[in-house]
Amino acid sequence: MRLKAEIWVHAFLRRSFVQGLYGAVLRKGAAEAGAIYVVINRLDGTVMVLGPPPGSAIDETGERLWSEVIPPVTSAPDVAPFIARLAKFDPDIWVVEVEDRTGTAGLTIGAQD
Template identity: 80%
Template sequence: MRLKSEIWVHALLRRCFVQGMFGAVLRKGAEEAGAIYVVINRLDGTVRLLGPPPGPSIDEQGERLWIEVSPPVTSALDVQPFIDKLTKFDPDIWVVEIEDRTGTAGLTITPAN
């Protein structure tokens, strides 16, 4: 059983706070099943934008899988225009920003093929 998007986002933020990271919801989407995108701010002017992978989005242990969006968004200035494009296609998306110098925010990131 999958968690509702809203519950999963709040759990991610709580986990990040416990680990000493800061995070915030940049855009609220559909509570039930909106796609979730995560902006990881490395605090050096670069970011990493993760979204759901094509195909299965959960691994064997029940963890959500993530893939870097293509083309990669690497600058904080490029995030909002990319999000604007996504919301024109799917207005139900969630966007969460996490500040993490490692660039992973504790998420399972699958390599791009």
């Protein structure tokens, strides 16, 4: 059973805060099953956007998988047009931003083989 999107987002933010990271919900989506996108601000001028990968979004252990949906961009405002296009296509999306110098915010990026 998968967690509702809203519960996952709040748990992710709580875990981020415990790790000393700052994060915020930029856009609320459907509480039940909206797609989740995570903007990781590396605090060095680059930003990475992670979203659901093509195919299965959950690995065999139940961990949510992520893929980089756009190449790293130079600033957070550069992400806004991309997010606007996503929201126009799917109004149920969630967008969360986390500031993390390591660039992963504790997420599993890429498919596990």
